Amino acid sequence: MNLFTLALKLARREMRSGLSGFRIFLASLVLGVAAIASVGSLSQAFLTGLAEQGRVLLSGDVSVGLVHRETTPEEHAFLAKYGRVTEVISMRGMAYALKNGKTDDRQLVELKAIDNLYPLYGNVGLSPNLKLSDALKCESDICGAVAEQTLLDRLHLSRGGLMRIGTQTFRVTAVLANEPDRISGGFSLGPHVMISDAGLKRTGLVTLGSLIQYSYRVAMPSTRTPAQFRAEALKAFPDAGWEIRDRANATPGTSNFISQITMFLTLVGLTALAVGGVGAGQAISAFLDRKRNEIAILNSLGADGGLIFLAFFLQVMAIAALAVVIGLAIGAALPFLFAQFLADKLPIPADFKIYPLQLALAAMFGLLSAAAFGIPPLARAREIQPANLFRDLIARTNTRGRWPHLLAAAIAAALIVGLAFLLAPAPVFALEFLAGIAAGLIVLRLVAEALRFSLRWLPRPRSAGLRLALANLTRPGAHTVGVVTALGLGLTLLAMVALLDRTISAQVQNELPGTAPSFFFVDIQPGEAQAFDKAVTHFKSAQDYRRTPMIRGRIVALNGTPARQAKVASDAKWAISGDRGITYAATPPPGTDIAQGQWWPANYSGPTLISFDAALAQGMNLKIGDTITLNVLGRELTGRIANLRNVNFASGRQNFVLILSPGIIDKAPHSFLATVRVDPRDEEAVYRAVTDAFPNVSAVRVKDAIAQVNGLLQQLSLGVRAASLLTIFAGLLVLAGAIASSQRARLYDSTVLKVLGMTRGRIAAIYALEYGLLGLVTGILALGAGTFAASVVTKQVFQVPFVFDPQAALLTIVGGGAVTLAMGLIGSWVALAAKPSTQLRNP
């Protein structure tokens, strides 16, 4: 009989005693695997949903985006060659409620003008269910419009009510309930309004230089592919500045976001596995401790270490496999449950089904972590000597196991890291996160060991209660170190998330109002610029008023090399991927921070010079004197870099990556962007005055935009906090395991103490002191570690000052203490309630 068969036989016989002793191991693993499997499945459901619905989300098989300009006849003919083409024009504008012929409430809206072919795929949902072309039809002076309910609420309009956009009056014929391609449109600053292209023309908002996006969607026959289209488009119009998207990648932003969130949640799941792993390791150690006798018997019968190791390893892995199966079942089922309750409320399509690859990954993570945490105690167990059978050990074997086993555990841990690294969309972040977790585990463990050691050598307190409580924490077999490490890691993550959340919201809420403007005004036309200046500065509280020319343009070449072929760092790619706002200035705008080079003389009128963002220049390998070629409204313009600026996008002010010297660029048709800061009490008046006088100008209230961003941040932080609770839960499982495994010792202790005359209240007080101390110490350690981690992340990742939050600190310490205390006392109840006589009769 070979070694494996024999080990398998022994393992099978051993497992007849059931799962007792393995419950915590099982639960920890189930929790981690279920978390990773459900996150993976849910995320895949969304990504698949997005991919399957790509055609509808894009309202075409391919979409060609242009800023500022429509396609030329040649370009349009090229598009038409591929299939049916629909043109969608998007811009921001102000909508005014018309009541009794006068304008009343107003609101910034996201305007979308469509032709009769829209949508090429999917349906626009209207309430009542009108035909879209009928709903948008223009009759005499009034055109039809459909708008989201939010707009009707804000303008206090009902269906059939009138509103004015630009110079045109619209009747809201229906509520826009579903816009199939909404999420491919990006971030919205206002409610969506859909009108016809004919209606848009009548608004007068379409002028040269206004910020308009044209998008052409093409429905292709099955004989054509998006890839073909892309290749031929690039060949036919290499410099047209088309932003091409196709059905397979309709919503790159959303997909990217989902991938990032998935990565974070998977890492949290791995943390739960790591925390649970500490408990699992502890549970296996405790189990093997109880099996010492049997191991020694087997050894005395001739079983060598290899056979013993294999027999118990097979048991551990069999239970791990069971945990994985349960975890996968929960993980696969959760998304369906999620769909049952939330499917209607989801903003994006999802395809809920079983995703074998995601489940296989979760299973792999589960089995690998079982091996990583299970092998070390097994390696120690194989060294148990048969001498144990004869006496209580005089010298307990203090071995760490043999190197091949420890190497195997290290390989399993490395595989977990490697797998996470390979799968993460941002591998460096994943690696840093996992390194942080490993460092956290090691530091917490070392501090816990040091604490236990120092407690042992502390002079014995006079109070018997305190003495017993301390002895319970330091006696051989006490789970102090495991609990501090595992629960501590969970609490550390929670403290870190709470402190990061506090720092970021402080940044958004406190930092901005001091320096940020109250309004951004977009699309101010050159002819009305002077009047606009007056209308705003007329308010006494108006400060820091700035009106800046604004032209959209695209970087097409760096030092003569086409931008798409140039070597550009990943964090600088965004700047060459589409149109950017460009301005020109004779003198440095207020607040300019020049890092390198000189600003051009105020009266300079030579060849175009450029002031460029210093960070981007580094990402694009550009230095002073290098050239950047821009495509502005279809024409190419090359300029030389004269200076590099430090641009602080967090300031909330006007920030331009590119500032050009005047002379050429100012001849291009353009509009103006203005910002102003006013006393909050004047905000409404300024808003009304400007929007009354300049109906074509879009007014963005910074307060509203921040509220919108804050809302998103809050939802995100709620999700992240909920996820980090998972690790706390894993930590609590470890605590529960520790309590359960010390139950017998506690029962014995309390019996002896009762025999000696101690009351139950007194014994309970000792346990309360013990667990309270344990929780408090864990909370303080976690707060220290969490604060350190949060401050590092704040400085390194967000580059903002760290804000300490006493509330979060208190919550971590008190929460940690309270939860440990409560669980400890509940766990000790059996020991307290047991009658000493029963225990003495049946020890």
Place this chain on the structure above:
Amino acid sequence: MQTRPPAIQLEDVRLNLASAAGAVNILNGVSLSVAQGETIALLGPSGSGKSSLLMVAAGLEAASAGRVTIDGTDITHMGEDDLARFRRGRIGIVFQSFHLIPTMTALENVAVPLEMLGLDDAFDRARAQLGAVGLAARTDHYPGQLSGGEQQRVALARAMAPQPKVLFADEPTGNLDGGTGAEVADLIFALHARAQTTLFLVTHEEALARRCGRIVRLKDGRIVADDLTEIGRT
């Protein structure tokens, strides 16, 4: 003619163990030679080092100094795993507290050492051995379902099943009442007589010791007497 080596040869064996209170000298230079097929009883008060001497002689514990040879093989410097493999089929051990594996039936407990020897008929032999100790009807019972005497008989069957060269028995009747203890003792000597196994018996019962051919008395980790009994002399 080649003479057979002694079954057990101990030369100046010492055993020191560390404890929190300092080193403890358990065996202080024990030399002993046990011939093949001999029955030897180790007698002595508690703490005299009887069980420790058995552990060293059975290769369950490494001696701190001296030499241990079993059936001609020097096991003094063998590693844990080599010792475990060496015990297979050569050494049988019966403990005072039986030490059966609670998750295995009587049959499986007896079969384990045979399975470790890679014998295909491990279960048949185990069944036969259980029959030899009078437990043919209890093969499928777990240790928890057996009386103390029955458990010790299973342990004896397990120790004898691979037909070892030496049977070590550590206070085999210590946990049993008088009648049951006597039955188990009879069985041990009957099995020894049948298989001509060397018997190394640790006991504090003078009467049981007298059933062996030789009695070695131990005190403070030293042999203080080594005499043949009547049985030994005949």
